Amino acid sequence: MRFDIITVLPGLLESPFAHSILQRAQKKGLTEIVVHNLRSYATNKHKSVDDYPYGGGSGMVMQIAPFAACIEKLKSEREYDEIIFMSPDGCQLNQSMANGLALKKNVIVLCGHYKGIDQRIRDIYVTKEISIGDYVLSGGELPAAVLVDAVVRLIPGVLSDETSALSDxxxxxxxxxxxxxxxxxxxxxxxxxxxxxxxxxxxxxxxxxxxxxxxxxxxxxxxxx
The missing domain is CATH 1.10.1270.20 (tRNA(m1g37)methyltransferase, domain 2)
Structure with missing residues (x-):
């Protein structure tokens, strides 16, 4: 199973994916986790990926173009079963959802920041929106790490005792x-x-x-x- 994580803070995900079960799963070749820096797809010299919201109001909104460019590049390389946006207004992650995702082959996970992402990305590309709880974090990176951990441990061969996950x-x-x-x-x-x-x-x-x-x-x- 492959996860492609799109984020403006790739360094924030280095530690969660480099230890324990997730590290072993990658070394065994049972999962592949690739983190993409959204700023690499920015179209301006400052590599900024946010702008002021139309209609006014506080905060900044993540632009459509960088996300679209990254997603389209990934989709040109393989087919994806799901494009997931980590959002506090998504469906709350539970064990049944993790079980279903563990059967997928390729998944893209979008990490939001600031006031959120341009709604058009959600409308055009996102197939599933997931929340890890009724609260707001600074960005989608930690929720993405939680999602990946919950799913990867269910892949056959990841846990040394495969029956362990069945009794969780x-x-x-x-x-x-x-x-x-x-x-x-x-x-x-x-x-x-x-x-x-x-x-x-x-x-x-x-x-x-x-x-x-x-x-x-x-x-x-x-x-x-």
Whole structure:
């Protein structure tokens, strides 16, 4: 799977994509993450990619031409399944959406800044708009990193234990059950006996009950859905 990230701050994405699971996935050849500097497609000598909004008002708006030039260049090289704009007014990212995107082959992700991007880019090119929450950040780079991480870890072969992702919170519309490791007794705080029993059916039942209980207490909205 390939991600092409378009941004005015490519340096902001260097660290998230160069460590841990995302780094291993790229080294294994399971994913390709390419960051494109939008300023390389600017048409003026100052390499600026924003301008004042029509109609007045505060803030600056990212121009249509640099985005269009970059997107068209990428589309001339391969077909894309999705062109995603990270935006606080997009559909909120969830596990089901990540599962679907993990089946795609090529995806472009646009990172906005300032007051936003020219609406015509959204109208002409964008196929999906995604938010990571009901709040506003300084730009789309961190949301893009979150999206890529959520999707790449689902690609077969990325995680050393492929069944691990299947038991994550939200995969079954429930939060994950509590987890424990050694020691079994730490200062009088003991691991639940059932986890030490060796009875897998009993353990699976306990985990399901705990997931249901935790979801009911912390995210009852998931049960309503």
């Amino acid at each position: 919170s939200f995969q079954g519309d429930l939060l994950d059950a509590p987890v424990y490791t050694r020691p079994a007794d730490w200062n009088g705080h003991k691991v639940p006996y059932v986890l030490l029993s060796g009875n897998q059916a009993m353990i699976d039942n306990w985990r399901y009950e705990q997931s249901l209980l935790r979801t009911r207490e912390r995210r009852p909205d998931l049960l309503d859905e």
